[in-house]
Amino acid sequence: MLTILQGTADLAYILSFTLVGAVVAFALAPLLIRFLYHFQLVKGTKTELTSIGSHANKNNTPIMGGLLVIITVALLTYLFNWSRDFTWVPIGVMVISAILGGIDDFMSIYGVERRSRKLKHILTLIRVHHSFNMRIWYAVTLPWTMFKRLSVWFGSRSRGVFVHEKLILQFIAGSVASWWIYSKLGPAWHNIYLPFNINIEAGWLIIPIIILIVMFTANAVNIADGMDGLTGGMLIITMSALTLLAWINGFGEIAILNATTVGALIAYTYFNIKPARFMMGDVGSLGLGALVAVSALAIGEIGTLPLLGFMFYVEACSVLIQVGSRYLFGRKVFAMAPLHHHFEIKGWSEEKTVMRFWIIHLFFVICGFWLALH
Numbered sequence: 001m002l003t004i005l006q007g008t009a010d011l012a013y014i015l016s017f018t019l020v021g022a023v024v025a026f027a028l029a030p031l032l033i034r035f036l037y038h039f040q041l042v043k044g045t046k047t048e049l050t051s052i053g054s055h056a057n058k059n060n061t062p063i064m065g066g067l068l069v070i071i072t073v074a075l076l077t078y079l080f081n082w083s084r085d086f087t088w089v090p091i092g093v094m095v096i097s098a099i100l101g102g103i104d105d106f107m108s109i110y111g112v113e114r115r116s117r118k119l120k121h122i123l124t125l126i127r128v129h130h131s132f133n134m135r136i137w138y139a140v141t142l143p144w145t146m147f148k149r150l151s152v153w154f155g156s157r158s159r160g161v162f163v164h165e166k167l168i169l170q171f172i173a174g175s176v177a178s179w180w181i182y183s184k185l186g187p188a189w190h191n192i193y194l195p196f197n198i199n200i201e202a203g204w205l206i207i208p209i210i211i212l213i214v215m216f217t218a219n220a221v222n223i224a225d226g227m228d229g230l231t232g233g234m235l236i237i238t239m240s241a242l243t244l245l246a247w248i249n250g251f252g253e254i255a256i257l258n259a260t261t262v263g264a265l266i267a268y269t270y271f272n273i274k275p276a277r278f279m280m281g282d283v284g285s286l287g288l289g290a291l292v293a294v295s296a297l298a299i300g301e302i303g304t305l306p307l308l309g310f311m312f313y314v315e316a317c318s319v320l321i322q323v324g325s326r327y328l329f330g331r332k333v334f335a336m337a338p339l340h341h342h343f344e345i346k347g348w349s350e351e352k353t354v355m356r357f358w359i360i361h362l363f364f365v366i367c368g369f370w371l372a373l374h
Contacts, residue, residue: 011247013256014252014255014256014259015243015259017076017080017081017259017260017263018243018259018263019263020076020260021072021073021076021259021260021261021262021264021266022263022266023263024072024075024076024263024264025068025069025072025264025266025267026267026270028068028072029068029267029268029270029271032065032067032068033271033277033278036063036064037062040062041062041064041109042061042063042109043063043108043109043281058276061275061276061277061278062279063105063109063278063279063281063282063283064102064105064281064283064284065268065271065272065277065278065279065280065281066098066101066280066281066282066283066284066285066288067098067102067281068264068267068268068271068284069261069264069265069268069284069287069288070094070095070098070283070284070288072263072267073091073094073257073260073264073291074091074094074095077091077256077257078091081253081256081257081260083253085184085253086251086253086298087253087254087257089176089180090177090254090257090294090295091257092176093173093174093176093177093214093290093291093294094287094290094291094294095287096169096172096173096176096290097170097173097218097286097287097289097291098283098286098287099283100166100169100170100173100282101222101283101284101285101286101287102283103161104161104282104286122138126138167215170214170215170218170219170286170290171211171215173214173215173218174210174211174213174214175211177210177294178206178207178208178214179207181206181210181297181298182206182207185298189206189297189300190202190203190204192302192303193300193301194303195303195304195371195374197374198303209302213293213297213305214290214293216293216313216316217293217309217312217313218285218286218289218290218293219286219289219316220312220313220315220316221235221285221286221288221289221292221309222282222286222289223319223338224285224312224338224340225279225280225281225284225285226338226340226341227340227344228272228273228274228276228350228354229269229272229273229276229354230340230353230354230357230358231285232265232269232272232280233269233354233358234312234357234358234361235261236262236265236266236269237358237361237365238292238308238309238361238365239261239265239292239295240258240262241365241368241369242254242292242295242296242301242308243255243258243259244369245299245301246258246295248373249300251298251299254295254298254299257295265288268280274350274351274354289312292308292309292312293305296308296309303371304368304369304371304372306368307364307365307367307368307371308365308369308372310360310365310368311357311360311361311364315340316338318334318339318342319337319338321333321334321337322337340353340357
């Protein structure tokens, strides 16, 4: 466990930001709800879920409700907790990821149809295109085309941001986080700290590791956002643990940032509980997922993050397993991925699935918290 004391803030003062965050978010919520319903920012439900009764009434539920948390956290941090050493980069990465998610949300509603050429078509153009220069261009950009087509495995979109575009922008956000942690926080952050005082010297390899963690965590939270109350409740649990760990490790600014996020999430989840007044949307899930990763990395909890974000990673892995099995073996492992929809199709009610996921997540977060203290 990385412990660097630098004027540990009083815990009561830190927790006061949870109260402030909740009050501000509750005050902003009616304005946001009115805005979302006025402009009908509705994406509709997945085609595969239309047969499930619990999703029948979600076609008119607006997305982008995660703006409530993003705006509250960014505003309060800027006004009361702005630190060039410890909060401006986490907030920056959160905002960059949230903007990406917001663009995706907006384009998925109002965007025009977008199509990506298939790899077979590109190979044909390399052979038969009448322009020699274009044949060279298609040949040179073939690796990029292959990357785009590979990314389609994880979700094909006719509107919105394509998967490969998301990955590029998330790579940029992860790079900002890795630069900050590697260059600005000092050599102590070049190691991977595991429980029971196990340290692994990663050196410069910590840079790609950080980028991968930020990208994977942001997408994991995004994937888990599929039921009323599910992501909000699990984020409250994870960010509460990160608040206490930041305080214990001596990172007062990060603790205040996380506490503010918990307060805003309480208000968000209140309005997101079934029947939800709004859904989080990519603007919230990508932004908050990135914040979870950067907060954990900044306080040296890279080793316990798999437990602190347990159900998010389980949900993401269920998608990877499903995609891999379909393309490699031609069959599905789950009735539907991510995992929460598998249980829903198997007959669990939405409420039952959400509550059980909360409890399982809480158990593993407690395990991670306990290990972080060793």
